[in-house]
Amino acid sequence: MSDALQPEQVSLNQRTLGPDVDLRTAVEAAARAGFRGIAPWREHVTAIGAPAAARLIRDAGLRVSGLCRSGFFGDGARPDDGLDAMTEMEGAIDDAATLDAATVVVTGGGVGADGDIAAARARVEDGLAAVAGRARAAGVRIALEPLHPMVAADRGCISTIDFARGLAERLDPAGDIFGVAVDAYHVWWEPDLEAAVARCGDRIQALHICDWRVPTRDLLLDRGLPGDGVAQPRRLRKFAKNASYDGLVEVETFQRELWALGDPDEIARQAMAAALAYG
Numbered sequence: 344m345s346d347a348l349q350p351e352q353v354s355l356n357q358r359t360l361g362p363d364v365d366l367r368t369a370v371e372a373a374a375r376a377g378f379r380g381i382a383p384w385r386e387h388v389t390a391i392g393a394p395a396a397a398r399l400i401r402d403a404g405l406r407v408s409g410l411c412r413s414g415f416f417g418d419g420a421r422p423d424d425g426l427d428a429m430t431e432m433e434g435a436i437d438d439a440a441t442l443d444a445a446t447v448v449v450t451g452g453g454v455g456a457d458g459d460i461a462a463a464r465a466r467v468e469d470g471l472a473a474v475a476g477r478a479r480a481a482g483v484r485i486a487l488e489p490l491h492p493m494v495a496a497d498r499g500c501i502s503t504i505d506f507a508r509g510l511a512e513r514l515d516p517a518g519d520i521f522g523v524a525v526d527a528y529h530v531w532w533e534p535d536l537e538a539a540v541a542r543c544g545d546r547i548q549a550l551h552i553c554d555w556r557v558p559t560r561d562l563l564l565d566r567g568l569p570g571d572g573v574a575q576p577r578r579l580r581k582f583a584k585n586a587s588y589d590g591l592v593e594v595e596t597f598q599r600e601l602w603a604l605g606d607p608d609e610i611a612r613q614a615m616a617a618a619l620a621y622g
């Protein structure tokens with residue numbers, strides 16, 4: 344088999360289509376564009392209930408590459424759901440079990456008003472340690488996703504692949520539950536990217552492809568599709584594959600220009616074309 348990415352290996356992150364596209368619309372658009380997986384966002388799962396979401400996804404012939412996103416134990420910006428981080432994380436684990444998700448993606452949350460990033464990272468570790476038993480009982484894996492340090496203060500204080508891997512190893516020496524999600528947008532700049540990915544070995548639970556546009560006009564909502572920038576998502580896929588990752592490859596971008604098309608089918612079609620050409 345060639346090294347080229349095949350449609351049956353590709354998953355679509357729901358938010359690529361827009362923040363307000365409901366799960367049914369997203370699943371139908373993904374299936375029509377030839378995706379074999381989807382990464383739903385939890386608010387869209389809870390909107391219809393996890394059992395209905397699971398049926399919807401299964402009936403469309405899709406698998407769940409990851410449930411986005413949970414574990415906001417750090418602080419800072421988090422979903423406006425009125426839940427404390429622990430309750431939210433426990434619910435995400437239960438939903439991931441119902442969805443048979445490959446993993447729950449955890450970004451850790453930001454630092455909080457006091458600016459104590461070490462304390463925030465310790466809260467993330469403590470929070471995850473507290474849910475390990477629930478995840479193990481449910482047969483759910485949890486992927487720690489390092490985010491670019493530009494968002495450490497307000498979104499995610501897990502900042503590098505090595506930090507995420509070290510955290511996963513401390514929480515779970517056997518590697519049954521805690522692993523790492525690698526996302527081209529967040530890690531492309533790491534000086535020893537290839538070695539850092541290799542050190543993860545079979546702890547890589549998710550691979551997100553996208554691109555870093557030059558210039559980047561908005562640090563959150565100007566993320567490119569594969570091929571739009573300098574992040575070289577194909578290089579990251581190769582590194583992950585060399586580290587034994589053989590799961591779905593998820594296209595994940597949040598981009599106002601793309602969302603402005605207002606057409607989930609067209610966005611899904613472009614995302615698949617970009618993945619096959621550059622992922």
Ligand code: ZN
Pocket residue numbers: 488525526551595
């Ligand atoms: Zn990601």
